[in-house]
Amino acid sequence: xxxxxxxxxxxxxxxxxxxxxxxxxxIRGILRSFGLKVGKVGxxxxxxxxxxxxxxxxxxxxxxxxxxxxxxxxxxGVAKLDRRLRxxxxxxxxxxxxxxxxxxxxxxxxxxxxxxxxxxxxRSSKLVGAHFGLTPRxxxxxxxxxxxxxxxxxxxxxxxxxxxxxxxxxxRVKRWSALKAWAVRVAKRRGGGRxxxxxxxxxxxxxxRMWIDGTDFDYGKQPA
Numbered sequence: 096x097x098x099x100x101x102x103x104x105x106x107x108x109x110x111x112x113x114x115x116x117x118x119x120x121x122i123r124g125i126l127r128s129f130g131l132k133v134g135k136v137g138x139x140x141x142x143x144x145x146x147x148x149x150x151x152x153x154x155x156x157x158x159x160x161x162x163x164x165x166x167x168x169x170x171x172g173v174a175k176l177d178r179r180l181r182x183x184x185x186x187x188x189x190x191x192x193x194x195x196x197x198x199x200x201x202x203x204x205x206x207x208x209x210x211x212x213x214x215x216x217x218r219s220s221k222l223v224g225a226h227f228g229l230t231p232r233x234x235x236x237x238x239x240x241x242x243x244x245x246x247x248x249x250x251x252x253x254x255x256x257x258x259x260x261x262x263x264x265x266x267r268v269k270r271w272s273a274l275k276a277w278a279v280r281v282a283k284r285r286g287g288g289r290x291x292x293x294x295x296x297x298x299x300x301x302x303x304r305m306w307i308d309g310t311d312f313d314y315g316k317q318p319a
Contacts, residue, residue, distance in 0.1 A: 098212045101183060104179060105206055108202075111172045118162050118166045118169070122162050131148040180202065180205060184204055187205075189204075193305065197275070199298070200260075200263075207257065207299065214307050220301075220304040223299040224299050227249045227250055227253050227299055229296035258291060261292075272315055273315025273316060278290050
């Protein structure tokens with residue numbers, strides 16, 4: 096029941112974020128039709144930028160500000176759910192342990208924790224990657240044996256969360272670890288896309304093993 100309640104929280108947060116982003120894109124589209132370009136602005140500076148662009152258009156400002164009010168209400172709901180989510184993570188030993196992994200934040204930790212739910216369901220940590228659809232599909236018929244893209248089976252939200260964590264580790268995390276060094280080597284051989292998928296799969300395996308062993312993330316030796 097705890098896992099279901101947490102999943103409901105994550106689902107509600109995802110819905111509010113999607114609707115807020117949809118409104119922002121619609122506002123950008125409306126302004127662009129008038130020759131007004133919002134450009135690259137952060138979530139906080141978005142409303143001020145829109146107000147600046149619509150300052151000389153009374154009717155346009157009225158229409159767009161109605162959308163901004165809806166966006167503000169949605170963002171307020173997201174902030175409220177984020178506070179509840181962080182409270183859950185602080186009180187949960189497993190989530191705190193997961194967040195010692197670079198790139199794994201509060202949302203990813205709780206998503207993976209609720210997706211696995213009971214770590215004893217997996218007789219081996221290596222099965223977690225396949226459970227979340229992060230292993231290649233295989234087509235076998237007679238002498239034909241073709242390896243295709245990932246299966247995308249299982250929990251889509253957990254798969255997306257692990258992929259986001261892998262992307263953050265490779266592109267934003269500055270501190271090196273043995274895991275990141277391995278992913279960088281894969282990226283040089285196979286490309287960034289495959290490296291992110293491989294790293295996401297390995298993150299799922301590592302998080303499950305950390306849960307079983309009760310250990311924090313090990314950065315390993317400093318790479319050369």
